[in-house]
């Protein structure tokens with residue numbers, strides 16, 4: 001018997017997992033999936049630690065609305081997460097599919113970014129019903145304007161700049177703030193603009209070390225007592241050698257924190273301008289703690305929509321944010337390429353926090 005406005009003729013066993021780097025708002029998304037699925041008469045099972053949970057054959061845990069009643073504002077993920085690629089060898093590929101069958105999961109909701117959703121797309125191609133939810137503080141998935149976690153990360157950067165402005169001002173220093181962003185400058189650009197940074201350096205906008213030095217000198221010459229620079233961890237500054245990142249994660253991505261671009265840049269500025277400079281790496285502070293109201297709402301809307309897509313029998317798709325509305329895209333399109341800063345944001349960065357002539 002159909003329950004409520006349910007489209008599925010049968011009660012579904014829906015597995016939910018969170019994969020990749022954690023992001024504030026994951027719990028809000030899990031909560032939305034559980035509440036919506038239960039209202040539709042389906043059952044939800046939480047898979048531990050992303051794809052690793054299926055490889056380890058860890059029994060998924062049943063999730064009822066009371067299990068998620070108090071997690072809306074909690075950071076992290078009650079399910080745990082990991083960077084695990086089950087496509088890495090034939091045995092893992094077989095194991096993950098067998099595990100889904102053994103646990104009699106009719107469908108999966110995979111909450112993640114490019115890597116997690118890449119695996120979701122592969123499972124979809126293997127005939128497993130999978131719906132995605134866009135999550136990454138980097139905000140670089142295609143097809144969607146916003147991902148879960150991004151707004152909180154931006155807020156952390158803006159708050160940090162407010163604090164750093166006062167100490168930079170007291171000491172008449174330059175402070176270089178290193179922000180996250182694997183291939184793109186979304187967090188640095190939005191956080192830097194919101195926090196009034198004087199110079200924002202992102203991978204999408206080429207800049208030279210001379211541009212940076214000249215800008216620092218010009219700012220000092222026009223009487224700026226303190227100068228805040230936001231640099232994305234992936235930014236390339238021509239003429240400046242970042243440190244060599246050695247380690248890679250399971251998906252082959254280099255550890256960008258090991259480039260130490262913020263430290264390298266601060267040292268360069270001090271040596272070349274004589275202005276005292278310090279650096280702050282915001283790192284995982286950008287991913288920790290309670291999600292903003294915006295992230296809670298986005299996560300709730302995405303989790304709700306993803307569950308409706310599962311209920312409607314869809315697979316290989318995910319809810320996305322377009323012009324304020326929740327729309328649907330294919331996972332394949334969402335992961336096809338990392339989405340860099342849009343032209344209007346690049347222009348805003350140039351006008352408000354670009355190098356000076």
Ligand code: F6P
Pocket residue numbers: 021113136137138180181182233249256257287
């Ligand atoms: O992809 C999200 C992200 O936070 C990147 O911005 C960053 O480079 C990376 O993850 C850090 O990963 P980890 O948590 O494994 O150090």
